[in-house]
Amino acid sequence: MKLPKVYEPSLYEADIYALWEKSQAFLPRKTGKSYSVVVPPPNANGNLHLGHAITLGLQDIAVRYHRARGERALLLPGADHAGFETQAVYENFLAKEGKSRFDFTREELYSNIWDFVAQNRDNYQGQFRRLGASVDWSRHSFTLDEKIVKRAYATFRKMWDEGLIYRGERLVNYCTFHRTGFADIEVIYKEAKTPLYYMKYGPFTLATTRPETKFGDTAVAVHPDDERYQKYVGQVVEVEGVNGPFTVQVVADEMVDPNFGTGVVKITPAHSFDDWEVAQRHNLPAKRIINHDGTLNHLTGRFEGMTVLEARRAVVAALKEKDLLIKVDENYQNRMGHCYKCDTIIEPMLMEQWFVDMQPLAKPAIAALQAGKIAFYPESKKTQLITYLKNLRDWNISRQIAWGIPIPAYQNVDDTDDWIYNADDLTQEIIEKDGKTYRRDPDVFDTWFSSSSWPYATLNYPDDADYKDFYPLSLMETGFDILFPWVSRMLMLGLYVTNDAPFKAVYLHGLILDEHGQKMSKSKGNVVNPMDIIDEYGSDALRMGIITGMSAGNNQPFGVPKVISARNFANKLWNIARYIESVIPRAPQGEIIPRTDADHWILSRLDTTVTTIADCLDAYHFSEAYETLYHFVWDDFADWYLEAAKAEENLPLLALLLQSILKIAHPFAPFVTETIWQTLNWAPDTLLAITAWPEDLPEYDKKRVSSFTELKIIVTEIRAIAKAVGIQKMEASYAQSPLIADNQTLIKRLARLGALTEVTEGQGVQLTQTKEHVWLTIDYSAARHYTDTLAGEAASEKAAIERLEARLNNKNYTEHAPKAIVAESQAQLQAAQDHLQAIEQEIARFQTS
RNA sequence: GGGAUUGUAGCUCAGCUGGCUAGAGCGCUUGAUUCACAUUCAAGAGGUCCACGGUUCAAGUCCGUGCAGUCCCACCA
Numbered sequence A: 001m002k003l004p005k006v007y008e009p010s011l012y013e014a015d016i017y018a019l020w021e022k023s024q025a026f027l028p029r030k031t032g033k034s035y036s037v038v039v040p041p042p043n044a045n046g047n048l049h050l051g052h053a054i055t056l057g058l059q060d061i062a063v064r065y066h067r068a069r070g071e072r073a074l075l076l077p078g079a080d081h082a083g084f085e086t087q088a089v090y091e092n093f094l095a096k097e098g099k100s101r102f103d104f105t106r107e108e109l110y111s112n113i114w115d116f117v118a119q120n121r122d123n124y125q126g127q128f129r130r131l132g133a134s135v136d137w138s139r140h141s142f143t144l145d146e147k148i149v150k151r152a153y154a155t156f157r158k159m160w161d162e163g164l165i166y167r168g169e170r171l172v173n174y175c176t177f178h179r180t181g182f183a184d185i186e187v188i189y190k191e192a193k194t195p196l197y198y199m200k201y202g203p204f205t206l207a208t209t210r211p212e213t214k215f216g217d218t219a220v221a222v223h224p225d226d227e228r229y230q231k232y233v234g235q236v237v238e239v240e241g242v243n244g245p246f247t248v249q250v251v252a253d254e255m256v257d258p259n260f261g262t263g264v265v266k267i268t269p270a271h272s273f274d275d276w277e278v279a280q281r282h283n284l285p286a287k288r289i290i291n292h293d294g295t296l297n298h299l300t301g302r303f304e305g306m307t308v309l310e311a312r313r314a315v316v317a318a319l320k321e322k323d324l325l326i327k328v329d330e331n332y333q334n335r336m337g338h339c340y341k342c343d344t345i346i347e348p349m350l351m352e353q354w355f356v357d358m359q360p361l362a363k364p365a366i367a368a369l370q371a372g373k374i375a376f377y378p379e380s381k382k383t384q385l386i387t388y389l390k391n392l393r394d395w396n397i398s399r400q401i402a403w404g405i406p407i408p409a410y411q412n413v414d415d416t417d418d419w420i421y422n423a424d425d426l427t428q429e430i431i432e433k434d435g436k437t438y439r440r441d442p443d444v445f446d447t448w449f450s451s452s453s454w455p456y457a458t459l460n461y462p463d464d465a466d467y468k469d470f471y472p473l474s475l476m477e478t479g480f481d482i483l484f485p486w487v488s489r490m491l492m493l494g495l496y497v498t499n500d501a502p503f504k505a506v507y508l509h510g511l512i513l514d515e516h517g518q519k520m521s522k523s524k525g526n527v528v529n530p531m532d533i534i535d536e537y538g539s540d541a542l543r544m545g546i547i548t549g550m551s552a553g554n555n556q557p558f559g560v561p562k563v564i565s566a567r568n569f570a571n572k573l574w575n576i577a578r579y580i581e582s583v584i585p586r587a588p589q590g591e592i593i594p595r596t597d598a599d600h601w602i603l604s605r606l607d608t609t610v611t612t613i614a615d616c617l618d619a620y621h622f623s624e625a626y627e628t629l630y631h632f633v634w635d636d637f638a639d640w641y642l643e644a645a646k647a648e649e650n651l652p653l654l655a656l657l658l659q660s661i662l663k664i665a666h667p668f669a670p671f672v673t674e675t676i677w678q679t680l681n682w683a684p685d686t687l688l689a690i691t692a693w694p695e696d697l698p699e700y701d702k703k704r705v706s707s708f709t710e711l712k713i714i715v716t717e718i719r720a721i722a723k724a725v726g727i728q729k730m731e732a733s734y735a736q737s738p739l740i741a742d743n744q745t746l747i748k749r750l751a752r753l754g755a756l757t758e759v760t761e762g763q764g765v766q767l768t769q770t771k772e773h774v775w776l777t778i779d780y781s782a783a784r785h786y787t788d789t790l791a792g793e794a795a796s797e798k799a800a801i802e803r804l805e806a807r808l809n810n811k812n813y814t815e816h817a818p819k820a821i822v823a824e825s826q827a828q829l830q831a832a833q834d835h836l837q838a839i840e841q842e843i844a845r846f847q848t849s
Numbered sequence B: 001g002g003g004a005u006u007g008u009a010g011c012u013c014a015g016c017u018g019g020c021u022a023g024a025g026c027g028c029u030u031g032a033u034u035c036a037c038a039u040u041c042a043a044g045a046g047g048u049c050c051a052c053g054g055u056u057c058a059a060g061u062c063c064g065u066g067c068a069g070u071c072c073c074a075c076c077a
Helices: A013-022 A050-068 A083-096 A106-119 A121-130 A146-161 A211-216 A227-232 A273-282 A298-303 A308-321 A359-370 A380-390 A447-451 A465-470 A480-498 A530-537 A539-547 A560-583 A597-618 A622-647 A651-665 A670-680 A702-725 A738-742 A744-750 A780-809 A811-816 A819-848
Strands: A034-038 A072-076 A165-175 A180-182 A187-193 A196-201 A204-208 A219-222 A236-241 A244-252 A264-267 A325-329 A333-339 A347-356 A375-377 A409-412 A415-421 A430-433 A436-440 A476-479 A505-509 A731-735 A755-758 A773-776
Touching (some): A034 A050, A050 A505, A050 A597, A083 A106, A083 A447, A146 A165, A146 A447, A204 A264, A244 A264, A476 A480, A530 A539, A539 A670, A622 A744
Parallel strands (some): A034 A072, A219 A244, A375 A505
Antiparallel strands (some): A165 A180, A196 A204, A409 A415
């Protein structure tokens, strides 16, 4: 036998993937309807986690299914340079060597990180393969590939020309550790207790959490309707400070909550988002007092050089000394922004950056969503996306890091307001144009700016055949956590650049939690590495285990028991093939026609299963599709059909059934099914991966399907009675039953009967679940347990009959409900009555004997 | 403050457009080792579908309210 007893995935998976690759199985067909998916690019420097496993798993199921349907299916792989993310990793690496990024020029740093990433590049590609992703490697893209960079520049240019890009001095979320600005969406807000200091401030007392910023104050604000302070509004007041007296203007602004603190707020426009807004409204100057490294500058006098926190302590001490500190509220809860990478408190910093005017981009996106142009799984995420887009503010796309795509803009050294677009030779730091000297913007794009064009940039927009063939994408599958940062931007830029929404459907999976529903994190030590799971249980088991009981948008705990169950299922497929191989050693021959009742029944079940799985996958109900497959293969085929077929074999049909099972199981368990296909080698030099979905299955006879259903009922009841009375190898008899007469061998085998004989009048216990006349030879004293069971069944049937009668006596029901439903109820009532009658007869027989 | 979402067996979850006598995996009980598989087979136990109200012939499924939880967004010093 070619197939060993237990399926050992690690012995086959690598070879099978290599075979697919060598055979170019994943190149799209030249013809057929297009089905295209682009993989959300993982960080080129990192390892894949379970989130990637689910994305690749779901996409691969969809793509393999559509490939089998004869479509021109493409799964395009790629990787992300992941600008700031990767640079942060590299900085940690440098720190271990006692170095910092500030020891290098931008060019050196870029080239070092390039090498650093290149070293790890095989990593994720190997992991794609281990996950069985049927990607077309010839179309692999990296976010720093020339075509992606050029696309980012072209988009920037278009926005520049159309006035959507502007350079502005604005408050920016700034991390003083990483020394770069962030988009709003990259900031993590956390609740924390921060002391609220009440201090004397000229004629006022005011409350602040940030006394150290008072050197940057240019005003003090009160609510316009606050009678306490009316007389000061519009005046300039003198304030005694720790560095001596200074003056500020008093302004009235709605922003102030008269009930908070003392109803007076000091205004520091350069270091607070609220204050900046106030300053804009009242035309107040902004005074920067914090350096990019997080220390205070020369405007703070003796506090210069201190970090913000050091300065806070020092200023508070100084205030105390000068008797300016009134009190401190230690219980104040405050929300503060943190760097999502290093947790440093985000410092609002006044900086010149490139911004994208978002509302002109958001509006078409909202319209497309509202018009229902994109299907969302789950649907509710669409509503959330619309809400997000409606409130979207301008996007800061400048990052002060080296690892990224340089912004193609140059500034006139003599006129800071004169910027020109130039993407021709960005290696030049200085260029001359029209007799003027320009210096390159040292910043790079936010990674999301370039990755937003991923769907069409990877397909070589605008002229390439790929773009024409595969855009828009059929499906975008990713985690719901990047709905806002990525999906929203792909949608907006896709519409802006190509005039077409970039995908037809968006499927969002939830977070993968640990077995106890806890978030996975390095600090908790509960992170599961998908590669470890593959090592232990196999790639197919990981894939099927992860989609078991999964639904779109909901978080899901990762459970090893589900993986084990899936591993067992893979083994089941293996052993089904092993058995069939033992009866069909070589390529099968002969006419495929159903002969037995079991043959007709299994063909009917296969027909339903193939259709159900297709419907589920068309609707992206992955979990339901898998469950349908699982129960068909295990319950129907292995437990019933194979056992029945042992009584009477139909080898050509058996072979067809195995082949059909391998085909429909392949998207869910690509490795084990292909391994079986190759090992059996019934169709030499073919790949299951590019073999067609089952079609044109043999016809079956519905009457004979019902016959087998009846046989199943009989067998099951005999087994149950045998169990209830604790007797094995019982003897049975039957009367006036062609069905049983024709299937004696089968029944004896499946019900494990010692004998089955035809009689005119039977003795012992009569079956109640079937209309066929069947008796089990048991003396009544041995069957006492069984009478209890019957009594219980009688009670539940009576209840069912009452319920059904009540329903059918209700005229509203019979008149309003669809006829088919009413007919069904009537049939159910009839069946219940028949069954009850049979049970009662049996009970009566026990009582009289 | 605004928005979304969850509450179904001991555990983790399915249940799409209302027809359910409510399912799965794991766990649990009982029995089976001869011929594909103990990563197995057979038979079972286990649920007022969070609560209350409404719509409907019919509600786990739709609507409202409440209770409990989760997430996202938002400028309170």
